[in-house]
Amino acid sequence: MFGFGVLKGMSVTLWNFILSYVYPKKGITTVQYPEQKKEVEERFRNFPFLVYEGAPDNMRCVACDICSKECPPKCIYIIPEKDAQGRVQKKPATFDIDYAICMNCGICEEVCPFDAIFMDHEYELAEYERLSSLLYHKEDLLKPVEHFAKIRPTDYGRIEATRAAKGVKGRAQPVAGAPPKPAETQQSPPATS
Amino acid sequence: MAIDEGLNNELQKRGIFVTTLNDLYNWGRRSSIWPLQFGLACCAIEMIATACAKYDIARFGAELFRPSPRQADLMIVAGTVTKKMAPMVVRLYNQMPEPKYVISMGACAISGGPFRDGYNVLKGIDRYIPVDVHIPGCPPRPEALLDGLIKLQKKIDSQKIDQMDGYREEKSCEYPVPQYGKKGLEPRHNPDFFTPRLDWPEKNTKDNLRMPNYKPAPAPARAAGSPLPGQAATGGPSEQGVAPAQLAAQPPASEQGQ
Amino acid sequence: MSDTAVHSQEPQLLEVSIGPQHPSTHGVFRMNVVLDGETIVKLKPVMGYLHRNHEQLAENMSYLASMPYTDRLDYICSMTNNFAYAMAVEKLAGIDVPERAQYIRVLMAELTRLINHTLLVGFLLNDLGAFFTPTLYAFREREKILDFFEATAGSRMMCNYFRFGGVKADLPAGGMEQVKEIVKNYSRFLDEFERLLTSNEILRSRCQNVGILSKELAVNASITGPILRASGVNYDIRKVDKYSIYDRFEFKVPLGKVGDVYDRYYVRILEMRESIKILQQLLKQMPEKGEILSAKGAAAAKSPRMWKPPAGDAYGRIESPKGELGFYLVSDGSPKPYRYHVRPPSFINITILEDMCLGQKVADAIVILGSVDIVLGEVDR
Amino acid sequence: MNVEEIKNDLLKHVPGLELTVEGESFIVPKEKLLEAARFLKENEKYRMDYLSCVTGVDYLAQAARLGQPGQAAVGGQSELASGYLESVNHLYSMEKKHGPIVLKVRVPRSDPRMPSLVPLYRGAEYQEREAYDLLGIIYEGHPDLRRILMWDEFEGHPLRKDYVEEDQDIR
């Protein structure tokens, strides 16, 4: 029961202790959170946000309700806008996502045929109160396309390429009949370098 | 007897450090929060990752995870609180000494999250115990937990010793422990401080979402023998739930509260 | 002895509930233990504190919608859960998987095995009393692999990366270099871990001849995974079923002799070394370019809630780091599975927890539970 | 290991067994389940010593009348037509490392009693308790048939297709 194994084990911890002072780059792996922030990977998905081009009014979402039906925990709620005669418009009047329920799975981004909803990188969303402050309404969700281009350049490049290929202008109606192939799940060419 | 900022800065320039007793207490409680070693599910792994080398909760003085509730002053509810576990969570909360705080970490602890439509999942822990900070995410990143901890520290800083619940005699800090009932917990939530949100419109309730045989609260009793909604689906692809067009006509339960 | 009431029968027996909140029950798992002094007389596990009705939810959602839920089954190895579920649905619907996607799947599965075994050793030492140091070394290595998962799948722990017929997206630009870096450094980390632990006398005396599991009882109690192999039974589903492309890699299956806690610990270290061998061969054989989602797979992913697999039932199983993880699906032709059942390895591996713990000390019961490696998300589903 | 070969062996060795084959699996009457399983376990050729997975499935009346999804309609037993509970057992062999033999046992919903496989396979103990807890299949001969996942005072079996959920407030 002699302590040679114990001594070998202790040499490992001593080596780590010395390493943390002598060669901190390798010895210390801490990212001091509030001051230094590890920049998030490009494909990281936290919570969804809606995309608009130019003015917040000109949003890509057409209230087709596909994402609300596909969402596994059912945390998206859309009421389409109605004009004077009560005809349903291609724009959501209310678009709520309950961030307290969303499971960050990214399925809404995959199935959206109009590239209107994407997953954000913002993660500092802790709140003191739950029922109202974690229910994000349309105004809180809307973010410009530039934001999406900034946080996810390669995905933005690929989606713009497919949109240009299909000739989809900002607010163009989808071609009648065949809904355009959703961007995400189509045969995505191998990631451009 | 707060000290106004200008005077305070002036004195600090001259090296005189003036503080009220209240600030000293708050500083003490803020910079040495000992969380309870209490993890429920996936968020617990992310909580342990926060206590590890890369995100290091020890910098905030909070790395001593106390196994016994008597010595802990922060309960991080990390994971899904099921109905079978809810009484234990409330009993643990009662056992903690008084200036205690609760962080509900992750979608499951806040609102039942992705599992909230189950028969055994509690729709959020703030039904039974008061929660200070909610951290959304499933699971929230370790940085999000640290951000939540910083916000809790700000909340502690703003507290006043005499107004805090913990130190007032008359406020008993014993929260009633729910009992196991036939189909769920009795009482379903603690009416003193929790009122379920009813403004979320009927559309997204469990009735038309998925559970074929969910009996909504006010709905009239279903006529006996009529086919259960779920069962008509063996034929064509009649997708479960109510088509959007049909729903748009029916006004939502109450105007979407702004 | 009912679960809720805890009362002592004979005067000198001490009835203790090592309850849902306990530093080393790896989550909300409870053991009602009857002690005579320090030795255990009776031990009844109580589960269900994390029963999140995964199966009822899955039976009311489309097939793809329950893919993110499988991440939360065994929340330490989310990729292997996706792998098992994707394989079960592919067997049900007859979807083929292209070449490069198979390689990516095996790459992810083996990286997850590394994470799971490293974390297990860390938590086992935590139960033995080492003040978090091995766990923190394990998490330090895990962070490197999680960065790679975050870069490819989008989330650290809940990857939701597999689709029926392939994977969601290809590796990112710097993905291959990241994997090479991880694989290169991992064997050096394992040497450091072994130097810290394997020859440590206290660990040896605490783990040897504790919680011995005989071969016959292990097979009869349907134990699978490293625990079975530590008892000497050569049964590794990667070798038995040869699913996916595991037959293209040659690797060994380490077997123990005695079947106690020390064998289970060391068999997992050897399995990690085998996984590194697989990863090295995989990095050499992997095709540079190729499609990652087969044609039928893309059709299924186009609009998940309309996609209907043919009626019938199928049982797909893989060798997850904890044992045999299987999915039994019954489809009645509608977009929702008629019956969705998970065969979790941890749930069945604790059937004989009592047999292993009888006569041991309280401290040993905690260590045996740690060596059985249960994760409550999978036990209670 | 094709289905026909197993069927003939079973019919030969287990007296008085009427066996119907559905796709890859065998429908075994509940009286003969233990004998069939013992034969498969002890027979030299099969050595099925590993019971991998026990699943309870609930087929409601409509599903039963139209035949189990994907299989022939259940004409014959009339009392089964009013919906039945099924227990699916996947048997493997660890010794000979060969594939699954699937035994299915069906019992009417009115009388969900079924022999338990625990005397042969210890591994079935928790899975049968779970099938009892969530689906209400009563396994006779099970040493300790209690609820495993739900609390004891819970009533009803949640995974049954006609289980009525208690109304819960929404958020």
Next chain:
Amino acid sequence: METSESIFVVIKKAILGFFHGFLPDWTVVIISILISVTAIVIFGPVTMMFLTWLERKVVGRIQNRYGPNRAGIFGLLQPIADGVKMLTKEDIVPRAADKVTHFLAPVIVVIPALLVFSVLPFGRGMAAVNLNVGLLFFLAVSTMSTIAIFMGSWGSRNKFSLLGGMRAVAQMVSYEIPMVMSVVPVILVTGSLSMVSIVEAQLGGKWFVLTPWGFFGAIVFFLCGVAEVNRTPFDLPEGESEIIAGFHTEYSGMKFALFYMAEFMSAFAIAGLTATLFFGGWDGPLLPSWLWFLVKSYAMIFIMIWFRGTLPRFRIDQLMGFAWKLLLPFALLNIFVAALWQMLPAPKNLIVSGIAEAVILVIVFFASRKDSPKKRTYVFAD
């Protein structure tokens, strides 16, 4: 250089001189006692605070991370923050608890921890009380904490703390004997129980640890000291991973802080005693005497913290086996070697006692071979 050597002694004399002028003699004696007492009562908790900070920083650095560094520069104000927080915590007494013992336990556990400081020779002429039976006093008083821990565990009526209490009693009693046995060679060589004379016997670099019997005696003594103080790898009484928090499961707020303080103060006392007995107390070349004592004690403390960061915990029966079957016989044989060393003249005694020590090591190694764990081999099937 001389003044820094005995700075504290000079201060005390100055204070006494000041009071001597207008107070009668007997009050001056009381004042000198008061000065020593206040010095110790201040030094005790301050070392405790510094040790909690040191432990969290060192264990943090072992685990490749910074320790607490936000509560003041380098986190130095962290212990003060802990103290302030503990003061403001609610003090819970469980309903079923035995009120008196529950209340008395933390008080009684701190008394021996402070009493023990009175005997430690902090520097030349700086031992508070130069008892001629100092060592015996130290060992006798330090066993009192066993009673306090058992009172705490019994008083709080909690199953886990009861288990912890049982373990504490068994462990401390069975580690007291090898500890005393390993100290006997030091007394045999110096011929006196007084701590100051033990240190004087080692002055001039002739530390006992350099002798063969001293080196292994120091190891045995240090291991028993760590077990006495319930620190890893012997921290069974408050084994977190098994029995929640052991004997102080039911203690919250200031009572828990007292337990915490007693543990760290007795840890420092054991480290100080090891430094005194085997590493030559305040003897050292350049630095002032009291600084040498602190350096050596903190070296011992670092080893204790290093243990805590690395080693897993013993099981209760292995703990007993280790004490009775390995440490005790070894300590007894060590006394013979010390006697040999003492009898023979200078050059020969080192060689002879060295050989004797080697023989003893071989005997004990083969004696404990039976129950020491074996290496394992593994089969690779495909």
